[in-house]
Every structure is written in structure tokens, then in C-alpha cells.
Amino acid sequence: MALTSMLRSLSRLSRRGCAGPGPGPGPSPFRHHRYPYSPFSTAAADAVERGFAGLGPTAKGEKARVVVLGTGWAGSRLMKDLDTSGYEVVCVSPRNHMVFTPLLASTCVGTLEFRSVAEPLARIQPAVSNSPGSYFLLARCTAVDPDAHTIDCETVTEGEKDALKPSKFKVAYDKLVFACGAEASTFGIRGVTDHAIFLREVHHAQEIRRKLLLNLMLSDIPGISEEERRRLLHCVVVGGGPTGVEFSGELSDFIIRDVKQRYSHVKDYIHVTLIEANEILSSFDVRLRQYATNQLIKSGVRLVQGIVKDVQPNKLILDNGEEVPFGLLVWSTGVGASSFVKSLPFPKSPGGRIGVDEWLRVPSARDVFAIGDCSGFLEETGKDILPALAQVAERQGKYLAHLLNHVMKAGGGHANCEIDVDLGPAFVYKHLGSMATVGRYKALVDLRQSKESKGISLAGFVSWFIWRSAYLTRVISWRNRLYVAINWLTTLLFGRDISRI
Template sequence: MKGLDTNIYDVVCVSPRNHMVFTHLLASTCVGTLEFRSVAEPIAQIQPLISRETGSYFFLANCNRVDLDNHVRLLHCVVVGGGPIGVEFSGELSDFIMRNVHQRFAHVKNYIHVTLIEANEILSSFDDRLQHYATRQLTKSGVRLVRGIVKDVKVDKIILNNGTEVPYGLLVWSTRVGPSSFVKSIEVPKSPGGRIGIDEWLRVPSAQDIFAIGDCSGFLESTGKPVLPALAQVAERQGKYIAKQLNRIGKAGGGYANKARDKEFREPFIYKHLGSMTFLSRYKALVDLSVIGCFK
């Protein structure tokens, strides 16, 4: 193929290694007669067109399949979930594509895309104005926003509830945190959403010397308390509260098994929200301080 006319064709070589090995000489390298570099020849020397001609490239990769009908690569990145994590990943990926991929791999810049799928509005926990601002910034940075619910996931495409098929090469699932199989297996009353049910003092009512904090727990419906956001600051404040309670009841002799049931728990847990932040793209981010306050 060295004599291929590059005025007519672009040469694209895909190989899991960037060199050719002369296998019939490997026996000599094993006993030290030849050096390893003597039996390997770089691809660029075997086919100089891929390093010399504009429009010809070498890819260090494995070929998974060939699209015989459409003649395209698997360069569609789909992110499912419009929460802070999904938005931040979409922004980071879009920055990488715009700043790096477009410069180093200009021949694929028109084929690589990022799509963010969310059932409702992205960043639903943020103020409406910040949601609209995030939508504009992501759209400017090249992220395509699609509203829909994923009904099924196939090997190379996802199917939305309205029947739309979205093909992908990379799928990132970034939906809300749900209870693990371990949490589901614990036979205690559950909160709405299937998490371990807790009372106002973060105790499991059916075993009042057991506490649950973080994403694995939620207030029982009978407490009337709202659902707390799945954020690290929630678990941090719950941890500080539990430590304070355990120290107090421990000093009162309740530090042993089954001894905390009769001890008095004073003030209930109150969550003080300090706001939320999320990265968008191109050195832009959102800070939502509009919902700072107490969740009593």
C-alpha cells in the first residue's frame, strides 16, 4: 500500500500496536543473538504516508465493529442524568473536545458529540435562573440537551420512552443515588425511596441504639421531615451530630450494647444547608445560595 495515491485517498491505519514484529527472528532475541529493537519496525516507517500526508492518520486502538451502512465511528458520548455530576462531566468532556480533540484530531471534530439526557430540567435543585443559565452555557459549549426518560439500554444505543433511539459509543449513567442491595436486605422500616428509615434523632426506631446517616438513610414519613439532598455536607453534619450524641450518652453509661435505649436524646437533628456549587465549562460555574437555611 506504499504506492497509494494520497491525492485520491486518505490512509487511516487502526492497530493495537504501533510497530510490526518480524516473528521469525523472535527466537534469536530470546537467546541474545539479536536485540528486541532489531525485530520491530515502526508503522510510520513501513507506511510513511500516515505520518507525512495531511488527512492520513494512525490510531493506536482495537477495532470493535464496522458500520457497513453509515460509514461512521463510535464518537457519540451520551450522559444520562442532569444533576450536578452529569452536568459537570458533560462540561469537562465538552472542554476536552473543544480544546484538545479539535486541535490534535481535526479530522474527527465534526463527528464527536456530547448529548445530555434528563427527564425534566437540568440541575433541578438549583434556582430557575441558574438552570436557564446552565442550559445556555452547555449549549454554547456544544452539549446537546435532550429531554426524555430512558426506557431501555442496548449495547450500542439507548431507547427513550417516546421511542426515540439514541446511538452511542460511550454511555455515562449519572442518575440519582439509590439504595444498595445491602440496604434493601436490612429488615427495618424504610423511608420513601427505600432507604433505611430514621427518626428525628437519626435512630432506627426498631433498634434505637442503631443510627443511620448519609445516602443510605432517610426520614420516616411519620416524622413529617423533608427529604434531604444527597450531598456530602448532609452526611458531614449528621456525623458531627451523631458524635456529639454518642459522647453524651456514653458518659451517662449508655455506651454498651442495648444500653442506649433508655437514655434521653435531647435536641433533634436539624440540617443547615450552606448552598450548592457545580462546574459548567470554560472556567464557568454556578453557586446557588438561594436555599440556605434549616431543614427542620
């Protein structure tokens, strides 16, 4: 422990200060050591004592380091727009890609292939793969030390047979951005996590597709009872928001066009039920909600208004006592703060999100920001909590990237240096409208800025064309735009791929 004592003594004599722009003494000799911390950091002593490896603080004359937790809409847009001539970018996330969530439901039934909605982070921000000092780290953040400007991380290895034992390490930051998203809301209902499938990640869509095709094939086996066949082919969707409605529409299209042609023996048994506690698409114009209801019913989707009280292996129970058997259960009831976000030592906004001010800063911790679904305005700001939407997250990421670039150019990029920097205008969100598809060649476009305001509302084929055109242009890379366009064309000409791989 002699080394630990020495480091603690040195840390009392010198603290990492504002490096600022301009030449410096060069890289720290500890930078690529097993314990690459400055010898003048208290965190270094703690790291040695606990046996952690990691990335140490940036030295004077080096680029400042922005650590981003997450690769969702907010984090990806932030990293895309960060000026890497003045910043090192380190991303810590359990996935190395961004998911284009508006098209995720289409992958569940083979309308699109999975790679069409997954954008590798290295294409969004090439610096993480080719710039010294910038990295993507396949890990989760487990703890934050705002005083030491460090985070604790643990590598992600679940799901791999021969994976290495998870390792722990530290990363020092100059600016830390929480963009770790939210998790699916289960409302504490027993059995949801064990028996339902969420629809938020590519692996969720893969699981839904495998389960759906497996049930179709099992139901065709001779000797199976009619009751069991009906259960296997009953697809239940809980949640009448855009994700649940779009998945129900895609599933009904799949049944009408593909199942009835390729699984003719069981075509009369498969059906879809959509369960919603209130009204479907409650944020849309009332006329559009009615259109969506009529279109779903016309497509064969059964709409049930009720509250799920319990989920069992092969059935769920509603608040009125009705038992609903299922072969596939997809849970899409919105999102809430994750257990990690709840555990953080920061003030929370209503709903348990990380509380931020008008500039998306966490007021109780210097150099810490939060964007996307994991953040919300503190009550003292007087601002409403923004909805958990992709367009909110993306625009927060864009805003914060410009703010951090401005801070860096003003000499405040390093830790504890932005105190006197004018941050400019606060973040203001303006809703651009909502879209949802409800079945083949039918969609909704609601361009109102809020539920109470007036604006353009469209439904039908024209809306479907707008929906597809808008999302095709929003796909990040030309590579994936080409994938999506080709997938749509092949599905139109040859039907969906029903291979279970």
C-alpha cells in the same frame, strides 16, 4: 455439638449487660480466638455451629465498639470525629477510602488524577490502622442480628485474579451505624447495568476515561466507516443533575482544548448529548438553569428532553422512538435504596431507606443508627426526607459522632446502656446552597436554602472561582489539596493527560 449445647446453656444463665465505665476483669480470653465470642453469648453458639470466625463482644472494662458500615461522606465524617479514647472503631466496607465526589467528574478526562479524589481511611481515622481493637475490614455486611448485637460479613475479593475464596465472619457491636450509601437508580430500564457506566466511584471514572480514550484511538484507524466513527465518538450522558451537567461540561472542555489539538483527524466527529426527562439542574434557580443551558449549548453539548426506554449494546431508544447511537454512555440519574438496605428487617422511610427518628436512631433496634443516603426520617417524625447530598451526609456524620461521644461519656457507650442518657438536641439540617460547574471557567452558585426561598444566585467566572476555592478547602487532607492544586496548574499549563493506562 457438645460445645454448642454448652454455650447455649450458659447463654441462658448470663446475658451481656451494661459494662459501663470503670475497671473490669480484663479482656475476654476468647477475644482473639478463632471464635472470639464471650461464652455467655447466644451468638457464640450460632457462630460455632455455622463455622464463623469473628470479633466477639467487648468485655467489662474494655472500650465500647462502634461498627460503621461504609466509607462515604457520612461514615467517614463520623469516624473522623469519634472519640477513640472511649471507643473502638471497626469499619466494614468494600473500599478502604473515601471518594471526594464533587471532583470525580474531573478525573474522567484527566483534569485531575484519580488519587487526588481518594482519601485513605487510615488518614481520616488513624485508629483503624494503629489502635488495638480498631480495624478496617474489607468486606460487606450481609445480615444483621439486632437481638444478639452482631452482623454477618463476607470478604470482598471480586476483580482480583488470585484472590482468596470469600470468607464469612461475624462482628459483635455495641453501637452499629449504617452509612452504606445508595446505589444508582436505573428505574428498571433494560440494558442500563450492562451497557452504561455510572459515575459514583473511582473505578467508574477510570472505566470512563479508558473507554473514551480507546474510542478516540479506534476512530483514527484507516478503513473505519464514517457511521461507525460517529458512533464511537458520540458520548451520551443520561441525567441532567449536577453530576451529569458537570461531566458534560468537563467533556466539552476536553473536546475543545485537547481533542481538537491531539486528535485533529477526528475532531469534527466527536460530540456530546445530554438527555434529561425534565429540566437540567431542577433544584437550581431558574435563572441559573437558563444560564447553564446556554453555556452547555455554546460549548457544543446537544440537549435532548426525553425518557430512555431501552438500552442496547450500541444505542439507546427514547420514549418517542428515536434511536441514539453511542460509543460511551454515562448514566447519572440519581440514587435509590440498595438491595441490601431493602433486605434489612427495619421499618423503611418513603423511598425504601432505613427509617430513623430525630436522633438518627433506628427505633425498632437498640443501639442501631443510620446516616447518609441509606437513611430517611420515618413518616411519624413529621420531617421531610432529606436529599441525597454530600453535605447532608457529612453533617449527619458530624452530628452522630458528637451524640455517640456524649453517650459514651455519660456511661452509655456499651450495648443496652444508653436508655437513660439524655441525647440532647435532635438533628436539624440547614441547606447551605448548591454549586455546579458548566464548562471551563464557568460555574453556578445557588445559596438559597430551598427552591421556594430567596437568596444569592451567581453565575459565570466569579462563581467558578468560588466553586474551585470552596472544594479545594473541603478536600479532607492537605496532601490531597496539594494534589488537586498541582493537577489544576499542570492542566492549565500543559493540557490534560491523554495517556490510556
